[in-house]
Amino acid sequence: MTDEIDDLAGLRDRLRAFVAERDWDQFHSPKNLSMALAVEAAELVEIFQWLTEAESTVLDADRRARVEAELADILVYLVRIADRLDVDLLQAAAIKLEENARKYPAERVRGKALKYDEYD
Amino acid sequence: MTDEIDDLAGLRDRLRAFVAERDWDQFHSPKNLSMALAVEAAELVEIFQWLTEAESTVLDADRRARVEAELADILVYLVRIADRLDVDLLQAAAIKLEENARKYPAERVRGKALKYDEYD
Amino acid sequence: MTDEIDDLAGLRDRLRAFVAERDWDQFHSPKNLSMALAVEAAELVEIFQWLTEAESTVLDADRRARVEAELADILVYLVRIADRLDVDLLQAAAIKLEENARKYPAERVRGKALKYDEYD
Amino acid sequence: MTDEIDDLAGLRDRLRAFVAERDWDQFHSPKNLSMALAVEAAELVEIFQWLTEAESTVLDADRRARVEAELADILVYLVRIADRLDVDLLQAAAIKLEENARKYPAERVRGKALKYDEYD
Numbered sequence: 001m002t003d004e005i006d007d008l009a010g011l012r013d014r015l016r017a018f019v020a021e022r023d024w025d026q027f028h029s030p031k032n033l034s035m036a037l038a039v040e041a042a043e044l045v046e047i048f049q050w051l052t053e054a055e056s057t058v059l060d061a062d063r064r065a066r067v068e069a070e071l072a073d074i075l076v077y078l079v080r081i082a083d084r085l086d087v088d089l090l091q092a093a094a095i096k097l098e099e100n101a102r103k104y105p106a107e108r109v110r111g112k113a114l115k116y117d118e119y120d
Numbered sequence: 121m122t123d124e125i126d127d128l129a130g131l132r133d134r135l136r137a138f139v140a141e142r143d144w145d146q147f148h149s150p151k152n153l154s155m156a157l158a159v160e161a162a163e164l165v166e167i168f169q170w171l172t173e174a175e176s177t178v179l180d181a182d183r184r185a186r187v188e189a190e191l192a193d194i195l196v197y198l199v200r201i202a203d204r205l206d207v208d209l210l211q212a213a214a215i216k217l218e219e220n221a222r223k224y225p226a227e228r229v230r231g232k233a234l235k236y237d238e239y240d
Numbered sequence: 241m242t243d244e245i246d247d248l249a250g251l252r253d254r255l256r257a258f259v260a261e262r263d264w265d266q267f268h269s270p271k272n273l274s275m276a277l278a279v280e281a282a283e284l285v286e287i288f289q290w291l292t293e294a295e296s297t298v299l300d301a302d303r304r305a306r307v308e309a310e311l312a313d314i315l316v317y318l319v320r321i322a323d324r325l326d327v328d329l330l331q332a333a334a335i336k337l338e339e340n341a342r343k344y345p346a347e348r349v350r351g352k353a354l355k356y357d358e359y360d
Numbered sequence: 361m362t363d364e365i366d367d368l369a370g371l372r373d374r375l376r377a378f379v380a381e382r383d384w385d386q387f388h389s390p391k392n393l394s395m396a397l398a399v400e401a402a403e404l405v406e407i408f409q410w411l412t413e414a415e416s417t418v419l420d421a422d423r424r425a426r427v428e429a430e431l432a433d434i435l436v437y438l439v440r441i442a443d444r445l446d447v448d449l450l451q452a453a454a455i456k457l458e459e460n461a462r463k464y465p466a467e468r469v470r471g472k473a474l475k476y477d478e479y480d
Contacts, residue, residue: 002211002214002215002218003214003217003218004210004211004214005210005211005213005214005217006210007127007128007210008127008128008210010210011210011213014217015217018217018220018221021226021230022224022226022229022230022231023230023231024229024231024233026231027233027410029173029174029176029177030168030176030177030179030187031168031171031172031173031176032173032409032410034161034164034165034167034168034176035165035275035405035406035408035409036409037161037164037165037194038158038161038162038164038165038278038282038402038405039402039403039405039406039409041154041157041158041161041194041402042158042278042398042399042401042402042403043399043402044154044157044158044201045154045155045157045158045285045395045398045399046395046399047154048150048151048154048395049392049395049396049399050353050387050392051151052151052293053149053151053152053292054149056149056150056151056154057149057150057204057205059150059205064205067150067205067207068207068212068215069212069216071198071201071202071207071209071212072209072212072213072215072216073216074157074161074194074198075198075209075210075212075213076213076216076217078191078194078195078198081164081191082191084177085177085179085184085187087187087188087191089191089192089195090124090125090126090127090128090130090131090195091122091124091125092188092189092191092192092195093125093131093192093195093196094122094123094124094125095122095188095192096189096192096193096196097123097125097134097135097138097196098122098123100138101138104142106141106142109142110141110142110143111142111143111144111146113144113147113290147290152289152290155285155286155288155289155395156289158282158285158398158402159282159283159285159286159289161282162278162279162281162282162283162398163279163282165275165278165279165405166275166279168275169272169275169276169279170267170272170473172413173412233410242451242454242455242458243454243457243458244450244451244454245450245451245453245454245457246450247367247368247450248367248368248450250450251450251453254457255457258457258460258461261466261470262464262466262469262470262471263470263471264471264473266471267473269413269414269416269417270408270416270417270419270427271408271411271412271413271416272413274401274404274405274407274408274416275405277401277404277434278398278401278402278404278405281394281397281398281401281434282398284394284397284398284441285394285395285397285398287394288390288391288394291391292391293389293391293392294389296389296390296391296394297389297390297444297445299390299445304445307390307445307447308447308452308455309452309456311438311441311442311447311449311452312449312452312453312455312456313456314397314401314434314438315438315449315450315452315453316453316456316457318431318434318435318438321404321431322431324417325417325419325424325427327427327428327431329431329432329435330364330365330366330367330368330370330371330435331362331364331365332428332429332431332432332435333365333371333432333435333436334362334363334364334365335362335428335432336429336432336433336436337363337365337374337375337378337436338362338363340378341378344382346381346382349382350381350382350383351382351383351384351386353384353387
């Protein structure tokens with residue numbers, strides 16, 4: 001029976017308690033947390049590095065379990081660092097999406113994967 | 121006026137629409153998305169790399185804005201890859217937290233930052 | 241006219257001088273250098289993230305120039321961190337290759353890209 | 361008795377033979393190799409992530425062995441990708457150093473760790 005987590009605020013609170021019980025706040029500077037996040041992101045990359053793109057879309061049970069565990073780790077560190085720096089992740093994402101909508105107008109970038117400064 | 125996003129499902133849906141309008145699904149294999157996620161995580165690391173841990177906890181306005189943008193990018197790719205592979209992020213995090221609680225009993229690891237296989 | 245560099249020892253010496261002139265040794269802890277190295281590695285990944293594998297083998301002039309610059313940055317930080325920790329890179333690589341030859345016997349792994357603990 | 365490797369060209373040749381014997385060239389697209397390189401860089405970061413900068417400069421025997429192995433892995437993938445794309449690593453580094461000397465004049469950046477576009 002896994003204790004459910006309802007939303008990002010719920011996860012943030014569970015993590016606060018987890019860290020406090022272990023006295024791990026001393027290690028959780030934003031600098032260190034950014035390193036931990038990058039390490040987990042690389043562990044996700046490692047699962048896919050020798051697969052073709054097509055293979056990466058259809059995972060066997062073992063790879064799927066590893067992917068789920070890495071995605072969870074990434075979310076955990078992302079929520080921790082946002083908490084340490086008092087960032088509202090969903091609001092930041094909403095702002096980012098509006099910027100991206102301006103930088104990448106659908107009619108200009110359709111079907112093309114360039115950076116916004118590469119469009120002519 | 122930024123369009124608010126209420127929760128991870130709301131973000132997932134906004135991203136689906138954004139990608140569909142641009143016909144970018146063809147680029148969004150889990151393999152490629154994992155690379156994009158790792159790149160964004162590294163851009164976060166870059167902000168902190170020459171700061172001390174103490175400096176990383178107190179950001180000026182410019183650095184804070186860059187951190188928020190990077191956290192947003194990471195969340196965006198995390199939600200995209202979870203969507204492509206049909207992973208429930210909060211459930212995966214809940215499972216992970218229970219595993220971590222078993223691997224790192226508070227009384228044994230208090231104040232120590234070792235990997236679970238390094239405790240004696 | 242670029243001043244030629246003959247070998248890894250030559251690069252190490254040039255970097256020592258470059259860093260000393262700028263009084264940057266204070267920033268070059270192995271921790272920080274590992275972050276900088278990971279950031280440069282991700283900048284290389286960024287060039288390839290939306291390309292197919294086939295496209296990644298044939299680069300136009302602009303991408304080639306960016307790849308060369310990123311590979312240079314990675315080598316620079318790799319040599320710096322090895323210097324800080326007094327590691328002989330070529331000797332470490334020779335040892336690693338012998339380990340890999342044992343872990344991945346040619347007859348067992350031919351044409352397969354698995355980790356050494358996945359072979360049956 | 362480890363077979364010595366004299367220089368980067370020697371390492372490149374040893375790696376070519378290693379890969380050919382295992383028929384692994386098919387996996388070694390620049391895209392995939394960039395992923396593998398980033399993964400190894402992150403494994404180096406992992407060793408340092410919870411250490412202070414001061415701790416990262418003085419490693420016990422176990423950590424030192426892990427660092428050496430990761431630095432070797434990074435060098436191996438760096439040399440592989442340079443070989444695949446026909447890049448002369450030392451020449452690329454020499455060019456980069458001259459660019460950096462221009463971008464970061466010693467008298468302006470002494471003791472400061474900013475990006476070149478942050479100096480006023």
